[in-house]
Amino acid sequence: MKRMRSKWKKSAMVALAVAGLVGSGVGQALAAEQYMGLPSYRVGAYAAGGSGIFGGWIDYMQMINERDGGVNGVKLVWEECETEYNNARGVECYERFKAKGNTFFSPLSTGITYSVLDRVAQDKIPLVTIGYGRSDAADGRVFPWVFPLVTHYWSQASAMINFIGKEKLGSMDQLKGKKIVLLYHDSAYGKEPHEVLKRLSQKWGFELELIPVAHPGNEQQSQWLQIRQIRPDFVILWGWGVMNPTALSTAKRTGFPIDKIIGVWWAGAEEDVIPAGNASAGYIAAGFNAVGDQHPVIQDIKKYVYAKGKGNLDPKRVGSVYYNRGVVHGIIYVEAVRLAQAHFNKKGQPVTGEEIRWALEHLNFTPERLKQLGAEGFLPVMQTSCMDHEGAGVVKFQQWDGSKWKMISDWIVPDRVLVRQLVEESAAKYAQEKGITPRDCSKEG
Amino acid sequence: MIYREAGQFKASYEADMQIFPIRQDRIAIAAIVLFAFVGVPLFASEYWFQAIITPALIFSLAALGLNILTGYAGQLSLGAAGFMAVGAFATYNFMLRIDGMPFLVAMVLGGVCAALVGIVFGLPSLRIKGFYLAVATLAAQFFILWVLVKFPWFSNYSASGVITAQEIVILGWTVDEPVEKYLLTLAVVTVLALAAKNLARTHTGRAWMAVRDMDVAAEVIGIPLMKTKLQAFAISSFYCGVAGALYAFTYLGTVEPEAFNLDLSFKILFMIIIGGVGTVLGSFLGAAFITLLPIFLNQLFHALFGDSLPPAFASNVELMIFGGLIIFFLIVEPHGLARLWQIGKEKLRLWPFPH
Known part of the structure; x- marks a missing residue:
């Protein structure tokens, strides 16, 4: 009997897998969960970077869940999808997450970024490329949905x-x-x-x-x-x-x-x-991030995540360059969720991709804010706007x-003047090629 | 029993020379094509169009191109992705630089450009064979990407060397929805696949196979080697070029030259090896195997184990299973998945009364 049940269970799971492949949205986020898809790469030539950054990012979200019980009570949930740093696999992950209501996409690969660039505006999912291209997306008038944050x-x-x-x-x-x-x-x-x-x-x-x-x-x-x-x-x-x-x-x-x-x-x-x-x-x-584990935010991750045995990586990697870069990703993502909840009056509720896009355009990491987050000097002071999707630019x-x-x-x-000029030239050319009319930033809220 | 052609008499030359001489085949192919054009758009979701079927079709076309060269004409090539890049960049430039250029014409011209490049890099095949030719085509792969990165004209002076596909309009029909892009891809792939199937049975195709089986003997019976080999290179590169154009225009939208790197060439080669060298069906089966199986394994692992496995471990195990399956299929049937289907067909012919 028991054996039969486990057999049944197994076939049900296989059916579930097939249903997942159909993309029917099995993991649709529940009421108080903020869902996000992580297109990670943990195998292949670039696994060192991929595992470090995505590991640090996940650890930070885990820490927020453990320490604060999520963002205003909204638990952060995430799902990984292996891209192998391969464009076609990345697009598949993007589409898989989309079917489940993704709100934030950061592939950590220039190739995958280009591959989904045309899709994000239609799908209303912000494409966040922290520290890589395409650089001219810093002109938010032409690229409302793309954010080369911190510095390109x-x-x-x-x-x-x-x-x-x-x-x-x-x-x-x-x-x-x-x-x-x-x-x-x-x-x-x-x-x-x-x-x-x-x-x-x-x-x-x-x-x-x-x-x-x-x-x-x-x-x-x-x-x-x-x-x-x-x-x-x-x-x-x-x-x-x-x-x-x-x-x-x-x-x-x-x-x-x-x-x-x-x-x-x-x-x-x-x-x-x-x-x-x-x-x-x-x-x-x-x-564009500090190294080492002396910052309070890393200490908190050690205390709330690694001490409880919930860490994503080998504890030796905590505080390494890639790891801390992943924590920067986490800080920005969580801050955007928090900001979107506050602005759209949705405290304690999940927010949509559109709302997160608004928040990404209104990030303001002041020195005080960074100190509250335990990340003073960990990432630069930065402020984004409709015009400027980069925020800081400092290194x-x-x-x-x-x-x-x-x-x-x-x-x-x-x-700044020279770089901005280049950004605007290149973005204008893109807009012309694609027939995009740049937004008028003075009309944006 | 199911597959018996008893009673199907061919009373005319036309009937004897059809592409699919057996009635069951004709019905099956018509049903599949009808299903792909009508059924799939009714049922499939956006995820299927954008992430699964469209790329699988495009890679099938590229594999078909390589199969013409490697499978039918016997010229081993590692440059398929390079020729795809030529097709993609040429189509982009035709659309960009000629006002009012219709997409389909630009795509065909892109394929023609790829064919011309293919002829140039096919010239060494007149003197060298086998693995040595593979090395020469490897040069094509690197040289094409180098040229596309080196000369910014090809990407219209884009700072990072990427191209962004223009909008596709065919006779007033704007192709922008995923389902429309799928239908366009499907239409192109269907036409070219039928053409390839037909081509393989013509004088040209038979000449290719003669060259493949023994080039000295082929020359003795009067097949011009130079013409036949270059023809194979041209047509194969044309197919790859069109696949590249579709890859840029109906699948990704924005591509960098690096997307057409050696890895992709290898992948296309694996597709035809797994699928079946020298068969049209094999190109489709192989492309489906190589592109879809890893995705399926990833989905399956997520569904079976959820978060209980460390993600790095799960990713590596998926890769190992994928590799294991490749080896398994090659041991079970070295001639590829298409051969398995052929064996199945022969069995069905006798079933349920084996000798």
Whole structure:
């Protein structure tokens, strides 16, 4: 009898799986639950980043559920869907979540972002790309549903030049006549900073050399020999995955000073430097979140989540670069839910994608607010608006001392005027190609 | 018994030369096509259109393209995704740069561009064979993507190198709903699949197969090798190019060159190996297997175990099961899923009275 029942149960579950495939919305959110789909990637070449960021994000939501009982009593619920960093799989996850009433989509992949870009406005699901492209979506008039929050690639490239000028050389005028090499991953991602850097090199009078590295970048001898011939003052490393440690070890072999290499934030995690061993000591990378576990928010996660054995990851990863970046995602998501509940008079009720979109456009992380959240200095002070879907644009720099990352700068501000001009030019072109009439922000509430 | 053609007499040459000479086949194909055009739009949800059927159809078309080259003409190729990229970017540029360009014409021209590129990269096939040719086509894969990233003209000077598909309007019919995009994709795939099925039975198709089976012998019986091989490259690339255009226009909308990377080429190659080399049906079965099975496994795991398994563990197990199934099917039937169906057909013919 028992055996029969379990058999029945199993077939019922299989039927359920099939029903799930039909997308009939089995997991429709209940009254006091805020549902969200997480298109994570925990297998494949980029699993280090994917598991760290999505793990940190989930831990933060778990902490909010444990500590505060959710957002004003609304429990946060989520569901993962494995994308393998593959566009088609990502689209499938997006559609699967949509059928269940998704309210927030953040794929952590430029490819998947582009793949769903055309769909989000129609489906009324905000597409949130924290720290990656497309950069021109910062113009909220043309991209009402896309949010490259905190800081995008163009701001970062400009902040890097400001860091080199102000912090490394003493003043921006010192940039004149200097040589800077951009060593980049030869893909759409690696091409992101070209235009900004070209304009900045004209403005400040430094020489810019662009050197591509073919994917995946595990052989860079010829590039670094070329760099040795050019003898640049700085190398900006716009790398991804295995390209980063390879660049550092090859630089060391060819005798280029490691502390003159400045990496993009996808080249600035523990996973990027540890494989290069001793070669990476002194390497500097950008970041838009603090590292380490000293912040109250991370302490709370340890106390309410890991101490109870509910953690998503190996406790050793708590406080690492990717992990903390995931916590930044969590903070922004939860804050948007909270803000939407308050504004639409829905305290204690779930909010919709449209309401979250409004909230994302009205985020205001003041220093006081960040302190309340236990995240002072953990992420930058930022405020978004209908015009500006980025919010902050500032970047911190960190240095690898051989065993851990140390923050070596305050928040560095990019050349806002120049970056904004570029954003608006590119967004206007997109609007023209797609026949979009930009919103009039003065009429938005 | 079910599949017996006894009593179906062919009284004319036309009847003898039909694409599907057996009545049951004709009825089945007509029923499937009718169901796909009428039944599916009635029942399927948006999720099915946008995430499952449309991409599966597009990959089937790409697999069909590669099958023409690798399966029928015997030229191993690793450049299918590259030719898809040519089709997608060429269609985009035709739409962008020529005012009032109809989508279908742009799509065909995109396919023609892919065919021309295919001919260029097919030239080495006149001297090299087998794995060596695979390496030459690998060069096509990398070279095409490199060109698309290197010269910003192809993406209309987009900062990140991506293209955004224009709106599709066919004779006043705006194709923007998922179901309309599905119907358009289905129509294109149906026409091209029928054409491929037919092509394989013509002089051209027989020449391909002769070259595949033994090129020296084919030359001896008077088949021009150069023409036949380049023709296979051109037609195969045309199919891939059209698939690429559909991928950009009816499936994703916005694509980056990186979407057409080597991984996709490998995937298409696996589709035809799993599905059945040298069969039209195999392209469809293989594409369905490779694109849908991982999704099904993921759904199944979610439904069976919910959150009780660590997500990283679940993801890895899904991948292992998928890999295991590939090996299983290749051991059970090295000639692919299409061959399994053929065996099934032969069994049905005798059933229920085996010898």
